[in-house]
Amino acid sequence: MDALLLQILNGLDKGSAYALIALGLTLIFGTLGVVNFAHGALFMVGAFCAVTLQHIIGLSKITIDPTKVDFLGNPAKVKTPYVVEWFGESAGMTIIDWAVPLALLFSIPVMLLIGYAMERGLIKHFYKRPHADQILVTFGLAIVIGEIVKTNFGATEIQVPAPDSLAGVSDIGAMFGMGAGQLAYPTWRIVYFFFALGIIGAIFAFLRFTTFGMVVRAGMADRETVGLLGINIDRRFTIMFAIAAVVAGLAGVMYTPIKPPSYELGMQFLVISFVVVVVGGMGSLPGAVAAGFMLGILESFASMNVVKSFFEAIYLPSIDQIIIYLVAIIVLLTRPRGLMGKAGVMEE
Amino acid sequence: MKSLAKSDKRTLLFVIFIAIAAPFLLNPFPEGSAMAQFNAGYPDLMQRFAYFGVLAIGFNILFGLTGYLSFGHAAFLGVGSYSAVWMFKLLGMNIIPGLILSVIVAGIFSLLIGYISLRRSGIYFSILTLAFAQMSFAMAYSVLTPLTNGETGLQVYADDPQVFMNENSIAVPHLFGLKMQDTFTLDIGPWAFQFNIGYYICALFLIAAFYMSLRIFRSPFGLMLRAIKTNQTRLNYTGINTRPYTLAAFVISGMYAGLAGGLMASMDPLAGAERMQWTASGEIVLMTILGGAGTLIGPVLGAGFIKYFENIxxxxxxxxxxxxxxxxxxxxxxxxxxxxxxxxxxxxxxxxGLLFMAIVIFLPGGLMEGAQRIGNWWKNRRAKGKTSSAKTTPAE
Known part of the structure; x- marks a missing residue:
């Protein structure tokens, strides 16, 4: 039972990331009709927003302290971060400690800008081109973004710690009435799950309860008619693209303590996210979210030893590596539209 | 050859000429000069031109003709390499069994993947092939380690069975005694032209592959594939089941990729899983697009272009x-x-990446379209100069 719960938890944080990326992909696809292979790169850019902010906050003034000597006998250099100097010891250290949550604020304008520029500069010209062209051009863009990040940050993974108070392990077994210490889980991953739920809820509420969201939904259903009613639907769709970029970016920022980012992060997540979108059903937002969580949990179940040895017995070894693709293949063959796909979307 | 149209015959002869004369053509700068670094006429690179050319020609039969964008073609390349290396390990270093097996295995593999993936079209097809390729990649690293030797890569060891080998046998890949690595150097003045056996064998396959694709392009089968690209729905409504055609195209292009993988392993008897990664698949797509998808000679040019500039x-x-x-x-x-x-x-x-974007944005037809545009522009200019007033536009 504990092991089962633990696997579900394990799946939830990975599933959250899949769900957030898939949500953004579906938003873009549903509004603009564009298949964005660069969405994983946006996730990665978000992660590197956190890295950058951590770097900026950590900038230090180097002073020479004549009273101390280092191991070579020279006067020791003391680094004082500027934030400590400006805000005092305790506030400064708190800011450094909370770099990742702060990076959320930092990343929103950055991602908005990137998303807006990307849509206006590139995607706009690809509305009417075949999907193959869209895939290819965004694939090229993903390579370019990846390489730019690589030249600036290097090819190695960069550690970004979570705030101290959230970095530990929390005993959630106790919350569910189990004995203390029976089910402990890293706090940050739980935070990530609730954060993802919040974002997903916010997006759905935004689409459901605001006028803007209503117009966007109308545009998704019938773009031409909405345009004929005198509404500038293109501008709204551009904003939706930027919002999707922000969602991917925020997901990336929060994921950094879980997986240290490198320039390959985007590509790793992109392939799986596309599988998630297809399994969920192209163009269906709830489908994308549900499939994200489902595949995340399935993946973590497949890595259990019991499950592994069971599948090995029926000649399907290392099921944890291939489960997602296997599920995708089965779903696409039995339910060609995906789990919640609507008729008429990407049918050709 | 007889039944080919005149222009096709010319194209084929052009390819044969380029393939045979490559050691001269790719080595225009004398040894030791400042420009010598731009030479491409050395065995390793020329071999790469040839087998990536085979790969791109094969991909073009699928993507160029039917419009189905496969993002998993690198898997067939990898499978081909592995099969060829296994033949080297089990039988001996003659490349023929390796090449035959690599084509067969890649064919079976692509039949399986194609049978499932081709149930869907458009982006679903791309994602399905991508998923299959990623799955093969993951499996090559984990479960299939006994077959693929995991991260180390599959290679030939001294204690392998190699049943056809004795003490006098050649220990490097060869074709009935012709070693792939043997190079004959012809010195003319400051130039050193290198004629490599491996390259010429690859070039032979390239010419054969090109000829095959030419025949496919001009056949009723090729016409049917083009019809699928143009309007599959209409084709279905006329009562034609398109799936056998697309599946055949998929398997043929998979076999081409397998052959390319086999050649790759024959030139350098080593196979690694990284050849199956999806960035490798992306590169195959890029070669075809860059040269010009759907054109005969474009993919070969694209493959050469990319490999040359990668190297330089x-x-x-x-x-x-x-x-x-x-x-x-x-x-x-x-x-x-x-x-x-x-x-x-x-x-x-x-x-x-930038090149990729630029090509897709500005020149979707690739280098071939670019060449054609320049050609047309030139023709128009000359025509204008001669008979500017004689030209009339017919009424609609």
Missing amino acids: FSKINETVLHGWFAFLPDGLENAIVWVLHFFVGKGWHLTL
Whole structure:
């Protein structure tokens, strides 16, 4: 039972990331009709927003302290971060400690800008081109973004710690009435799950309860008619693209303590996210979210030893590596539209 | 050859000529001159031109003719390499069994994947093939380690069975005694032209592959594939089941990829899983697009173009750049070198990505379309100069 719960938890944080990326992909696809292979790169850019902010906050003034000597006998250099100097010891250290949550604020304008520029500069010209062209051009863009990040940050993974108070392990077994210490889980991953739920809820509420969201939904259903009613639907769709970029970016920022980012992060997540979108059903937002969580949990179940040895017995070894693709293949063959796909979307 | 149209015959002869004369054509700069680094006439690179050419020709039969964009073609390339290396390990270093097996195995593999993936079209097809390729990649690293030797890569060891080998046998890949690595160098003045056996064997396969694709392009089967690209729905409504045709195209192109993988392993008897990664698949797509999807000769040009510039750009570093721009004032020189150094050496992938985008945005038909546009422009200009007033536009 504990092991089962633990696997579900394990799946939830990975599933959250899949769900957030898939949500953004579906938003873009549903509004603009564009298949964005660069969405994983946006996730990665978000992660590197956190890295950058951590770097900026950590900038230090180097002073020479004549009273101390280092191991070579020279006067020791003391680094004082500027934030400590400006805000005092305790506030400064708190800011450094909370770099990742702060990076959320930092990343929103950055991602908005990137998303807006990307849509206006590139995607706009690809509305009417075949999907193959869209895939290819965004694939090229993903390579370019990846390489730019690589030249600036290097090819190695960069550690970004979570705030101290959230970095530990929390005993959630106790919350569910189990004995203390029976089910402990890293706090940050739980935070990530609730954060993802919040974002997903916010997006759905935004689409459901605001006028803007209503117009966007109308545009998704019938773009031409909405345009004929005198509404500038293109501008709204551009904003939706930027919002999707922000969602991917925020997901990336929060994921950094879980997986240290490198320039390959985007590509790793992109392939799986596309599988998630297809399994969920192209163009269906709830489908994308549900499939994200489902595949995340399935993946973590497949890595259990019991499950592994069971599948090995029926000649399907290392099921944890291939489960997602296997599920995708089965779903696409039995339910060609995906789990919640609507008729008429990407049918050709 | 007889039944070919005149223009096709010319194209084929052109390809044969280029393939045979490549050691001369790719080596225009004398040894030791400043331009010698731009030479491409050495065995390793020429071999790469040839087998990537085979790969791109095969991909073009699928993508160029039917419009189905496969993002998993690298899997067949990898499967082909593995099969060829296994033949080297089990039988001996003659490349023939390896090549035969690699084509067969890749064919079976692509039949399986194609049978499932081709139930869907458009983006679903792309994602399904991508998923299959990623799955094969993951499996090559984990479960299939006994077959693929995991991260180390599959290679030939001294204690392998190699049943057809005895003490006198050749220990490197060969074709009935012709060693792939043997190179005959012809010195004419300052030039050193290298004629490599491995290259010529690859080139032979390239010509054969090109001829096959030419026949497919001109056959009723090829016409049917084009019809699928143009309007599959209409074809279905006329009562034609398109799936056997697309599946055949998929398997043929998979077998081409398997052959390319086998050749790759024959030139260098080593196979690794990284050949199956999806970036490798992306590169195959890029070669075809860059040259011109759907054209006969475009993919070969694209493959050559990319492999050539990959090689050249990777060699250039900051010192070389400083050497080039030394005639400029220092400040300007440093500025230019600083800008350019992002795009060369390790930055080759950045250039590749930008090139990829530029081609898709501005020249969807690839280099062939570019050449055609220039040709048309030139023709129009000349025609205008001669008979500007004689031209009339017919009424609609």
